[in-house]
Amino acid sequence: MKFAVFVALVGCAVASSYYYQTENDYIDIDAVIADLPTLQSFADCFLEKGHCTSLTESYRRNIQDSVIRACDRCNLPQKERYAKFLKGLQARLPHEYLAFRQKYDPHGIYFHALEAELAKFLPHGTPYYYHY
Structure with missing residues (x-):
């Protein structure tokens, strides 16, 4: 019985550490x-061009891994907000969006899979890619 409780506790600890840990998964993106x-300040932090708050730093720590792994360690709220953030960055600050892609995927290997995964978390009918 004690062993079963121990295994259950370890399982919960492992499961909770599986997802990225951020300061606020429910930010009003x-x-x-x-x-x-505000969007510019987020971009500046993520591109290491400006100051990071504890909130933006908590996101920035996970960006490289999330790009490489197509956000497979993101929980549902993180995927929803990441999808909206990238879409908003692309629409409102296209130069920073391109810089973001270049910084975190300089060889263009991973970003397509990331955006394909995140597109699942946008409202239906919302185009992910914009044409310039």
């Missing part, structure tokens, strides 16, 4: 995208 200076 629509508000971030709508406020251009």
